[in-house]
Amino acid sequence: MGIEQKVAIITGASQGIGAALVQGFRDRNYRVVATARSIKPSGDDDVLAVPGDIADRATAERVVSQAVARFGRVDTLVNNAGIFVAKPFTQYTAEDYAAVMGTNVAGFFNITQLAIAEMEKQGSGHIVQITTTLVDHANSNVPSVLASLSKGGLNAATKSLAIEYAKRGIRVNAVAPGVIRSPMHPVSTHAELSALHPVGHMGEMSDIVDAVLYLEGASFVTGEILHVDGGQSAGH
Template sequence: MSEERKVLVVTGSSQGLGAAFVKSYRARGWRVVGNAREIKPSDDADYITVPGDIGDPIIARKVVQTALDRFGRVDTLINNAGIWRPGPIASISEEMYRRVMATNVDAVFFATQVAVPAMQKQGGGHIIQVLTSLVEHALQDVPAVLASLSKGACASATRGLAMELARDNIRVNAVSLGIIDTPLHDPSSLEGKKSFAPLNRYGTVADVVRAVNYLEDSDFVTGEISYIDGGRTAGH
């Protein structure tokens, strides 16, 4: 087993952004371990898939441990898996609350907790969170308390971990997204959402991948939250 080639672990990798991250890093020559609740086995020896609910701490730990067992290292962890369930607070069931928090917060904590000691041992690494710009700028017409609670926690953790882990040469960054054309959005709704961004368009998966590539290559950047939202954050 060679430990020289870099290794990515990415959650929510069966479609949308996660699948694009897999493709981008494989193009770089990285080995990859990906996870989703339902994900097909890979016929690529350098891409291992681990099915299961990432909100379960056992699965979250298993995903990262698989990279260590199969490839011997973890260079970057992208905590991409997320659940988007807008709605007024009075309408949210306890079951839905716990499901969203498990996927959006618990999975981030437990996957990161396994990755960090491995990164410390190998002399460095990179952790990237995928957030929403609704955390900073809520909308009256889009009640999203679950997103604020879960992704807001991850935004704070991004900055906190960046400071905690800087001495270990582990960088921690995030991309905070506006409206992006992914399976999270009904395609028929995207035209009506263009006005959310001053650039008057919705974003693409390629926009987000470029931002992640920038963060990956920027060795002097940590604690950064990059807003991929067409200027919405800047305009508020």
């Protein structure tokens, strides 16, 4: 394998958008380190599956160290792992808070810190967070304070990191989706969820993959929060 073959780490990679991202990067001839709580070994020699809870720093350490040991480098990190709990604010429990902040914030912090340390060695890299359009477009029908607290923090951190590392060859961006058609949304909810978007339908997982891969190739784009939300952030 030539040194030019890049390596992407993708969190929350066992299903849904994460699994689609793994395939999207493989289609670009990237080698991929895929991590999730219950991810199965891959039959593809260029995909390394590392099981573990991303909220645990030991998982992040294992993912990055195995990426370097197996593939020799880390070029891209996609922080896709996330928990969304929609409840009225006063009904959130301490367990809800710990789970959301653990995965969405600590999970981001741990692996991003370690990945950037590797990227600095080669003077290049790209990090993408998957956040949510609800940060910029709150909806009383979708109570989501913990999502806004955690993913809004990631949007802010995206811009801060982009500026901190701009002259070191490391770009940092985010994709803020609307509701994406995936196994987590029962068919019975599709009409209601589609109506949330000005375009009248939900997004597809391929829309998020396309957005991430656009950012991956957009060498002059950093600090960007790219809304892939069917127009929600623009208004209604």
